[in-house]
Amino acid sequence: MTPFTPPGETREKVYRFVRRRILEELPPTVREVQEAFRFRAVQTAREHLERLVAEGRLVKTHGKSRGYRLPQEPGxxxxxxxxxxxxxxxxxxxxxxxxxxxxxxxxxxxxxxxxxxxxxxxxxxxxxxxxxxxxxxxxxxxxxxxxxxxxxxxxxxxxxxxxxxxxxxxxxxxxxxxxxxxxxxxxxxxxxxxxxxxxx
Amino acid sequence: MTPFTPPGETREKVYRFVRRRILEELPPTVREVQEAFRFRAVQTAREHLERLVAEGRLVKTHGKSRGYRLPQEPGxxxxxxxxxxxxxxxxxxxxxxxxxxxxxxxxxxxxxxxxxxxxxxxxxxxxxxxxxxxxxxxxxxxxxxxxxxxxxxxxxxxxxxxxxxxxxxxxxxxxxxxxxxxxxxxxxxxxxxxxxxxxx
DNA sequence: GTGTATGCCAGACTTTTGTCTGGTATACAA
DNA sequence: TTGTATACCAGACAAAAGTCTGGCATACAC
The missing domain is CATH 2.10.109.10 (Umud Fragment, subunit A)
Known part of the structure; x- marks a missing residue:
C-alpha cells in the first residue's frame, strides 16, 4: 500500500517548505503542511514537524497556532x-x-x-x-x-x-x-x- | 463605567502593536491583542482590527489564524x-x-x-x-x-x-x-x- | 523468527482562535 | 428629545488548529 520513500527524503522537503514559509510569509499550520504534501493524515505532517524539532532544525511553541519557527532565526x-x-x-x-x-x-x-x-x-x-x-x-x-x-x-x-x-x-x-x-x-x-x- | 478614551487613540495604539508584531515576529491573534490591551471582551479587539482593515491600514485573510497582515509588506x-x-x-x-x-x-x-x-x-x-x-x-x-x-x-x-x-x-x-x-x-x-x- | 525503526494512515479529542448577537455608557449633532 | 457614532463588554458558537491513541506496512538488524 505505502509507496516506499527513502528515509529522511520527505522530511527534507518538509523542512525546506516550512523554512520557506517562515522566511517569506507566515509559519504554516500543521494542516497546511499536510495539504502541501497531500498526506492523508494530519499526524503524518505533525510527525515530520516534531521530528525536525527533535533534531533541532525547528523550534516551536507548544499549543500555539503557527508555532513553528527557525532555531536561530536569521534574527x-x-x-x-x-x-x-x-x-x-x-x-x-x-x-x-x-x-x-x-x-x-x-x-x-x-x-x-x-x-x-x-x-x-x-x-x-x-x-x-x-x-x-x-x-x-x-x-x-x-x-x-x-x-x-x-x-x-x-x-x-x-x-x-x-x-x-x-x-x-x-x-x-x-x-x-x-x-x-x-x-x-x-x-x-x-x-x-x-x-x-x-x-x- | 466606561472610562472615556478619545476617538481613535486606542486604535492608533492597536495599529502600532499589530504592526510591530507582524514585522518582528508573528501576526497576533485577536485574543493576543485583547490581552495586550487588557480588553475584557474579545470583540473589542476584533472591532479595532476590523476597523483598521476597513480603513485600509491592515489586510486580512478571513477565518485563518493570525490572518492580519500589512497592506504593502516591506518585501x-x-x-x-x-x-x-x-x-x-x-x-x-x-x-x-x-x-x-x-x-x-x-x-x-x-x-x-x-x-x-x-x-x-x-x-x-x-x-x-x-x-x-x-x-x-x-x-x-x-x-x-x-x-x-x-x-x-x-x-x-x-x-x-x-x-x-x-x-x-x-x-x-x-x-x-x-x-x-x-x-x-x-x-x-x-x-x-x-x-x-x-x-x- | 523477534525486535525495532521508519513512514504513513484513521479517527477522535481539546484547545485555540475567529466570529457573532446583543447589550451598556458616553459624546455629539439634528 | 431622537438619532447616530464611538468605545467597550458579556457570553456564546463554530471553525481552525494542536494534540493524541492506535493501527498497518515496509525495511533492517539480531
Missing amino acids: TLFVPLLGRVQAGGLRAAIEECEGYLPVQSRGSEELFGLRVQGESMTGAGILPGDIVIVRQQGESASGDIVVALVGDEATIKRLRLRGNGIELHPENPAFTPILPRGDECTILGKVVEVRRYLEG | TLFVPLLGRVQAGGLRAAIEECEGYLPVQSRGSEELFGLRVQGESMTGAGILPGDIVIVRQQGESASGDIVVALVGDEATIKRLRLRGNGIELHPENPAFTPILPRGDECTILGKVVEVRRYLEG
Whole structure:
C-alpha cells in the first residue's frame, strides 16, 4: 500500500517548505503542511514537524497556532528609522518614525536607525544621508562611535573617555572635538552598523 | 463605567502593536491583542482590527489564524553574501556563499552581497571590510558604482562611459583608473547599497 | 523468527482562535 | 428629545488548529 520513500527524503522537503514559509510569509499550520504534501493524515505532517524539532532544525511553541519557527532565526528585526532626534524625545521620535529597516539582530536589543546629517564623520566613512543603526545603551567604551544628545540635537561622534569626563571627537579635520560637561550630554547609544542606499 | 478614551487613540495604539508584531515576529491573534490591551471582551479587539482593515491600514485573510497582515509588506529578501568572486564564477560563488543578508527589495531583482577588499573606493565612503549589495545588470550608467570582473578578480569602481569605451575610476588618489579593452572586463552589476558592521 | 525503526494512515479529542448577537455608557449633532 | 457614532463588554458558537491513541506496512538488524 505505502509507496516506499527513502528515509529522511520527505522530511527534507518538509523542512525546506516550512523554512520557506517562515522566511517569506507566515509559519504554516500543521494542516497546511499536510495539504502541501497531500498526506492523508494530519499526524503524518505533525510527525515530520516534531521530528525536525527533535533534531533541532525547528523550534516551536507548544499549543500555539503557527508555532513553528527557525532555531536561530536569521534574527531579522525591523527597527524604526528616525529622521531627527531632539532633546529628550527619543521615545517620541520612535513613535513618529519615518519607516522601518530590516536588521540582523539577536532580538533582545533595542535598536533604531538614524539618518546622518553633517560631514563631521566623513573620515570614518559616514557620509551625510547615510543611515546608522544604533543600539541603545547608556555606557559605551572609549573608541566607540556613538550617538549623543548635546544641547537639543543628536550628533554622531567617536567617544573618548578621559579620566572622569568624556570627549566627542569628529572624524574630519574641519570640525573640533566637543568636551561636554556631565549634565549637558546624554549618550543615546552605540552605532553598530552604517548603511548607504545609492538609489531610491 | 466606561472610562472615556478619545476617538481613535486606542486604535492608533492597536495599529502600532499589530504592526510591530507582524514585522518582528508573528501576526497576533485577536485574543493576543485583547490581552495586550487588557480588553475584557474579545470583540473589542476584533472591532479595532476590523476597523483598521476597513480603513485600509491592515489586510486580512478571513477565518485563518493570525490572518492580519500589512497592506504593502516591506518585501524583505535574503541575498547571498559572497567572500570573493573569481573569473566566470559568479554562479559558483553564489552557491558557496558565506551567509545571507536581509535586504529590502521589490522582489524580482537579482541581488548579491560582496565583501569589499582594498582601499580604492575610500573616497566614496566604501572601506575595506564593508559589504556592498549589488544588483546584477549588464549595463549601467556613467557615474554608477559598479562591480566589474577585470582579469580574474572582481573590483569595485565608479563607471565612466567615454565614447564607445568604458573607464573604471577608483575614488582614492593613490590608485589609477583602469581602461579595459572590451573583452577583458565584465560588469557584474551596480552597487545599490553599502553596509558596514561595526561589531561582530 | 523477534525486535525495532521508519513512514504513513484513521479517527477522535481539546484547545485555540475567529466570529457573532446583543447589550451598556458616553459624546455629539439634528 | 431622537438619532447616530464611538468605545467597550458579556457570553456564546463554530471553525481552525494542536494534540493524541492506535493501527498497518515496509525495511533492517539480531
